[in-house]
Amino acid sequence: MYALGVIVVALAIALGDWERIAFNFFNLEVMADMFPEVLTIAARNTILYTLMSFGIGLVGALALALMKLSSIAPYRAFAIGYIELFRGLPALITLILIGFGIPIAFDIRIPGGRVGAGVLGLSIVAAAYMAETIRAGIEAVPRGQSEAARSLGMSANRTMFTIVLPQAFRIVIPPLTNEMVLLIKDTSLFFVLGTTPLTKELTKFARDFMVEIRNATPLTVAALVYLAITLPLTWLVRRLEKKAAMSR
Amino acid sequence: MTAAIEIRDLCKCFGELEVLKGIDFEVAEGEVVCVIGPSGSGKSTLLRCVNRLEEATSGTILIEGEDMTDPDADVDRLRTRIGMVFQQFNLFPHLSVLKNLTIAQTKVLKRSQKEAEEVARAVLERVGLSDKVDEYPIRLSGGQQQRVAIARSLAMNPDMMLFDEPTSALDPELVGEVLDVMRKLAEEGMTMMVVTHEMSFAEEVADRVVFMDDGVVVEEGPPSVVLKDPQTERARRFLRMVRDK
Numbered sequence: 001m002y003a004l005g006v007i008v009v010a011l012a013i014a015l016g017d018w019e020r021i022a023f024n025f026f027n028l029e030v031m032a033d034m035f036p037e038v039l040t041i042a043a044r045n046t047i048l049y050t051l052m053s054f055g056i057g058l059v060g061a062l063a064l065a066l067m068k069l070s071s072i073a074p075y076r077a078f079a080i081g082y083i084e085l086f087r088g089l090p091a092l093i094t095l096i097l098i099g100f101g102i103p104i105a106f107d108i109r110i111p112g113g114r115v116g117a118g119v120l121g122l123s124i125v126a127a128a129y130m131a132e133t134i135r136a137g138i139e140a141v142p143r144g145q146s147e148a149a150r151s152l153g154m155s156a157n158r159t160m161f162t163i164v165l166p167q168a169f170r171i172v173i174p175p176l177t178n179e180m181v182l183l184i185k186d187t188s189l190f191f192v193l194g195t196t197p198l199t200k201e202l203t204k205f206a207r208d209f210m211v212e213i214r215n216a217t218p219l220t221v222a223a224l225v226y227l228a229i230t231l232p233l234t235w236l237v238r239r240l241e242k243k244a245a246m247s248r
Numbered sequence: 249m250t251a252a253i254e255i256r257d258l259c260k261c262f263g264e265l266e267v268l269k270g271i272d273f274e275v276a277e278g279e280v281v282c283v284i285g286p287s288g289s290g291k292s293t294l295l296r297c298v299n300r301l302e303e304a305t306s307g308t309i310l311i312e313g314e315d316m317t318d319p320d321a322d323v324d325r326l327r328t329r330i331g332m333v334f335q336q337f338n339l340f341p342h343l344s345v346l347k348n349l350t351i352a353q354t355k356v357l358k359r360s361q362k363e364a365e366e367v368a369r370a371v372l373e374r375v376g377l378s379d380k381v382d383e384y385p386i387r388l389s390g391g392q393q394q395r396v397a398i399a400r401s402l403a404m405n406p407d408m409m410l411f412d413e414p415t416s417a418l419d420p421e422l423v424g425e426v427l428d429v430m431r432k433l434a435e436e437g438m439t440m441m442v443v444t445h446e447m448s449f450a451e452e453v454a455d456r457v458v459f460m461d462d463g464v465v466v467e468e469g470p471p472s473v474v475l476k477d478p479q480t481e482r483a484r485r486f487l488r489m490v491r492d493k
Contacts, residue, residue, distance in 0.1 A: 150336035152352035153328035166342050
């Protein structure tokens with residue numbers, strides 16, 4: 001089996017048109033042309049859109065998780081319906097719904113324009129995914145914790161916010177960081193809503209650059225920038241998980 | 249005089265399972281009552297009904313004359329008068345010892361941070377852990393954690409304390425330090441209801457021992473009678489089994 005691998009690699013090296021590959025994917029001139037905009041506009045927008053969607057999504061997720069654990073049946077039903085709906089749909093559909101569907105149907109404008117619609121749409125999707133994570137985190141906090149707090153006279157709400165949630169969030173930091181990595185990649189869907197030169201994120205920026213100069217190097221650059229953002233995050237997740245496993 | 253705890257015809261079912269089948273008993277102010285009995289006899293459930301961590305199916309519980317089982321009762325306020333110590337300690341692991349002791353004081357009793365810290369240091373002194381004020385619970389031994397848990401309850405200045413098998417999760421060599429703290433509390437006149445398997449503690453400290461089996465109070469009286477000369481066959485059999493261990 002090992003020999004087979006060696007043969008395949010050797011064939012690829014022998015038969016590949018390396019000059020052509022280098023010119024189209026690793027063209028230094030093209031790379032130089034992309035700077036600094038690829039960082040100051042594209043990467044910056046990708047990070048900005050991610051952080052905004054994550055922040056709004058997190059608040060929504062917390063509300064949904066509490067609703068799903070509520071003793072009030074209609075709250076539970078709403079949370080379950082919401083989570084199943086938006087996890088079941090492609091994120092692209094939700095983005096188009098918020099960016100075009102709702103504005104057309106009700107003749108309204110989403111605050112923040114296309115970026116606002118994109119952030120809102122992605123937040124809605126992120127909230128659905130993160131709600132389940134947070135709910136699991138809350139349920140992972142031992143029952144004795146809330147019993148101790150309640151027996152000290154704390155109300156149910158105070159117990160949730162001062163005793164249970166701080167512990168739950170510690171538990172879900174690794175999976176939430178994973179969620180953020182997924183969000184970073186999902187910001188590439190923003191292109192369907194239309195962009196201006198200043199609102200392009202990495203994928204759209206690279207694609208437009210590529211079409212303009214008819215060379216694929218921008219894709220390589222975009223890929224490297226994505227990895228520069230996501231790899232440290234996934235590394236962080238691994239470290240956090242290891243640390244959590246050790247403290248148990 | 250109004251009893252600290254008065255339980256009348258208390259029943260508790262978990263679905264089909266009847267765990268408490270009509271319990272009547274009282275704990276007077278300043279009295280130390282130990283509840284003993286085989287596991288599954290309903291002792292812990294009874295204790296948890298007193299501060300309403302479990303909802304009674306029927307019956308009444310009066311705390312210093314106020315109806316705890318009333319659906320409109322201000323349970324949170326009544327609970328501040330009832331300290332509770334758990335088998336698993338249940339300290340808040342994300343908070344320092346000091347914060348464990350002050351959080352309910354400031355948020356529930358609305359004491360100032362300064363006052364709460366003074367009270368916290370005073371009760372830590374009483375359980376002999378003044379030097380652990382800035383530690384986190386995970387760094388303490390089981391016995392120390394349970395003493396902090398007792399201090400956390402005491403910081404609320406409760407009128408009575410409930411103990412739910414406070415030494416059952418401890419290594420044998422750590423049981424003594426917790427029992428010492430409880431003995432001191434009893435001597436100071438604290439009203440205590442203690443579910444325990446520590447027969448020698450019950451014998452020495454309790455004013456009254458209640459033997460429960462199968463959801464009913466089978467026998468109750470001074471420890472010298474219930475533990476030394478039980479009148480019922482069930483109590484005799486249980487005590488023989490415990491002592492043979």
